[in-house]
Amino acid sequence: MSVFLYLTFFFTLSASHARHLHQNPLHNASQIRLACQSTRFPQPCETALTHSSSLPPNPTSLQIIQSAISVSSQNLKTGQSMVKSILDSSKGNLNRTNAAAICLEILSNSDHRINSTVDGLTRGKIKDARAWMSAALCYQNDCWGALKYANDTQLVNETMAFLDSLMHHTSNALSMMAAYDNYGDDVNSWSPPKTERDGFYEKGSGGTALISGGGVPAGLKPDVTVCKDESGECYKTVQEAVNAAPDNAEATRRFVILIKEGVYEETVRVPLRKRNVVFLGEGMGKTVITGSLNVGQPGMTTYNSATVGEFPPTLSNGVVGDGFMASGLTFANTAGPDAHQAVAFRSDSDLSVMENCEFIGNQDTLYAHSLRQFYKKCRIQGNVDFIFGNSAAVFQECDILVVPRQLNPGKGETNAITAHGRTDPAQSTGLIFQNCLLNGTDEYMKYYFSNPKVHNNFLGRPWKEYSRTVYVNCVMGPLISPEGWMPWSGDYALKTLFYGEFGNSGAGANVSGRVAWSSQIAAEYVYTYSLENFIQGDEWIPTSS
Numbered sequence: 001m002s003v004f005l006y007l008t009f010f011f012t013l014s015a016s017h018a019r020h021l022h023q024n025p026l027h028n029a030s031q032i033r034l035a036c037q038s039t040r041f042p043q044p045c046e047t048a049l050t051h052s053s054s055l056p057p058n059p060t061s062l063q064i065i066q067s068a069i070s071v072s073s074q075n076l077k078t079g080q081s082m083v084k085s086i087l088d089s090s091k092g093n094l095n096r097t098n099a100a101a102i103c104l105e106i107l108s109n110s111d112h113r114i115n116s117t118v119d120g121l122t123r124g125k126i127k128d129a130r131a132w133m134s135a136a137l138c139y140q141n142d143c144w145g146a147l148k149y150a151n152d153t154q155l156v157n158e159t160m161a162f163l164d165s166l167m168h169h170t171s172n173a174l175s176m177m178a179a180y181d182n183y184g185d186d187v188n189s190w191s192p193p194k195t196e197r198d199g200f201y202e203k204g205s206g207g208t209a210l211i212s213g214g215g216v217p218a219g220l221k222p223d224v225t226v227c228k229d230e231s232g233e234c235y236k237t238v239q240e241a242v243n244a245a246p247d248n249a250e251a252t253r254r255f256v257i258l259i260k261e262g263v264y265e266e267t268v269r270v271p272l273r274k275r276n277v278v279f280l281g282e283g284m285g286k287t288v289i290t291g292s293l294n295v296g297q298p299g300m301t302t303y304n305s306a307t308v309g310e311f312p313p314t315l316s317n318g319v320v321g322d323g324f325m326a327s328g329l330t331f332a333n334t335a336g337p338d339a340h341q342a343v344a345f346r347s348d349s350d351l352s353v354m355e356n357c358e359f360i361g362n363q364d365t366l367y368a369h370s371l372r373q374f375y376k377k378c379r380i381q382g383n384v385d386f387i388f389g390n391s392a393a394v395f396q397e398c399d400i401l402v403v404p405r406q407l408n409p410g411k412g413e414t415n416a417i418t419a420h421g422r423t424d425p426a427q428s429t430g431l432i433f434q435n436c437l438l439n440g441t442d443e444y445m446k447y448y449f450s451n452p453k454v455h456n457n458f459l460g461r462p463w464k465e466y467s468r469t470v471y472v473n474c475v476m477g478p479l480i481s482p483e484g485w486m487p488w489s490g491d492y493a494l495k496t497l498f499y500g501e502f503g504n505s506g507a508g509a510n511v512s513g514r515v516a517w518s519s520q521i522a523a524e525y526v527y528t529y530s531l532e533n534f535i536q537g538d539e540w541i542p543t544s545s
């Protein structure tokens with residue numbers, strides 16, 4: 001334990017002050033105190049910043065933020081080396097090896113996103129910086145969550161405690177960034193992160209278009225083709241085509257993969273270093289990528305059971321893999337009825353666009369894990385928590401369809417459509433549904449109408465404390481229960497979550513019976529959730545041609 005404590009302090013000290021823990025007298029303590037008062041963990045914030053070597057005497061607010069980020073980044077390195085030690089000492093223990101390997105991979109991605117955050121702030125891109133730091137925190141929390149299932153040694157226990165303190169530092173930097181964005185660069189005006197539950201709606205750039213004309217551009221020329229046809233000049237698996245994409249291509253270069261009609265039974269990974277990869281199918285139900293990994297298999301977690309995911313299963317080179325797009329295909333996870341979590345599609349791709357895509361599964365179909373994602377005219381099917389994750393994802397004109405449970409479908413069930421996993425009020429994440437249809441498949445609706453009382457469907461439930469989900473101008477079928485939303489466990493998160501509705505219609509949209517902890521959004525605030533304001537869509541979603 002002492003070794004790790006030493007490392008923690010070491011990394012928050014300047015080289016010249018490493019021998020004694022004392023305050024750098026040049027720092028303006030009142031500035032630091034004010035800035036730290038806008039965080040959730042002011043004590044570790046002040047301690048770390050007053051001993052920071054990267055802070056000049058009279059720091060600007062931006063310099064204080066950069067310094068808070070650097071505290072997070074340095075502690076992350078300690079966390080990585082602790083997890084590496086767990087991995088090295090876990091030979092022969094499949095659960096712990098797997099947890100540590102996933103953890104290392106996710107922390108490397110956290111490192112990458114923190115680096116991007118620094119870069120974004122330098123370029124004045126505060127919204128991008130907030131999105132990346134939100135993801136960096138999400139990955140640290142995932143690592144903690146992976147270790148929780150393998151917490152059977154002292155070292156794992158200590159590492160989890162260390163990750164807790166790391167997350168506090170990361171949260172603090174993120175809170176300051178939110179304050180800077182919302183209140184400007186005078187630290188006197190900063191305050192701790194507030195949410196819509198406090199009546200606080202972020203002001204946007206004024207974007208008022210709720211429905212976008214943009215999406216996957218028309219007329220893209222394929223770079224390569226995948227097909228089932230024996231004679232053709234084409235790749236036989238989607239993965240081979242992905243592997244053929246250039247590594248670290250320049251930001252404007254797309255790599256377009258035409259996937260011809262057929263069922264591709266494989267688990268596809270689009271690694272971080274392959275950016276702007278585009279999957280073009282020949283239509284939903286025609287081009288189908290189907291895998292069957294699920295968490296029932298030894299050493300498998302929800303995280304890497306996805307049929308298609310933007311994470312490699314092993315350590316990546318930690319380079320960007322953003323800008324993924326797909327159009328005209330089906331992603332399915334065909335795990336059998338005994339399977340539990342079985343993800344059909346997991347996305348960690350920032351600035352990704354999915355159009356005319358279908359996602360088929362049961363529990364946990366679509367893992368919109370992190371960063372900014374746009375789903376347009378998609379069809380998403382499942383039952384338990386089937387759209388989940390901690391991304392900032394906007395779904396427009398999508399069909400969200402409940403399917404029967406695989407075992408005893410007539411017996412009845414309780415489903416939540418979403419389980420958003422925001423852990424911190426400063427994370428700029430949430431699941432936003434606009435002009436979507438909430439219904440069941442024909443088969444499900446037969447069961448439903450035969451005995452509506454036993455079939456309960458809710459708009460969402462709080463996977464994590466600051467879960468945020470919003471439905472705007474959607475059509476909600478009768479299958480949505482009058483209460484609207486369901487708890488996760490007791491009163492967990494009910495005071496902190498934000499579940500908002502505006503302008504919905506249909507038998508399930510009657511809000512008179514809604515739970516007390518849900519919200520109706522006033523018309524003046526609804527544009528907080530526009531593509532422009534929520535995910536900066538005007539800057540990156542291609543306008544269709």
Ligand SMILES: *[C@@H]1O[C@H](CO)[C@@H](O)[C@H](O)[C@H]1NC(C)=O
Pocket residue numbers: 028029030031058
């Ligand atoms: C320290 O910051 C406070 C608050 O912004 C300011 O009033 C004060 O003048 C600063 N002190 C010095 C020595 O610059």
Ligand SMILES: *[C@@H]1O[C@H](CO)[C@@H](O)[C@H](O)[C@H]1NC(C)=O
Pocket residue numbers: 093094095
């Ligand atoms: C690994 O995890 C599984 C599922 O949680 C559990 O049943 C099994 O006992 C664990 N194995 C070890 C060696 O801890």
Ligand SMILES: *[C@@H]1O[C@H](CO)[C@@H](O)[C@H](O)[C@H]1NC(C)=O
Pocket residue numbers: 108109111112115318
């Ligand atoms: C982040 O930046 C640091 C310092 O420049 C560097 O050592 C590290 O490799 C970078 N990490 C990633 C994942 O790019």
Ligand SMILES: *[C@@H]1O[C@H](CO)[C@@H](O)[C@H](O)[C@H]1NC(C)=O
Pocket residue numbers: 148151152157160
């Ligand atoms: C890890 O396990 C130890 C020993 O059983 C326990 O004291 C500790 O609370 C656990 N940590 C977490 C975060 O669950």
Ligand SMILES: *[C@@H]1O[C@H](CO)[C@@H](O)[C@H](O)[C@H]1NC(C)=O
Pocket residue numbers: 154157158161
């Ligand atoms: C787990 O770690 C916590 C925090 O470091 C410590 O208080 C506790 O005693 C540890 N528990 C075990 C069983 O090691």
Ligand SMILES: *[C@@H]1O[C@H](CO)[C@@H](O)[C@H](O)[C@H]1NC(C)=O
Pocket residue numbers: 437439440441442443445475477
């Ligand atoms: C919902 O599904 C049912 C059963 O398939 C169908 O009859 C109904 O028209 C659908 N509702 C809407 C609004 O599309």
Ligand SMILES: *[C@@H]1O[C@H](CO)[C@@H](O)[C@H](O)[C@H]1NC(C)=O
Pocket residue numbers: 510511512513
């Ligand atoms: C909404 O539900 C309430 C209570 O169940 C009912 O009295 C009211 O008529 C419903 N409103 C509409 C528009 O259906």
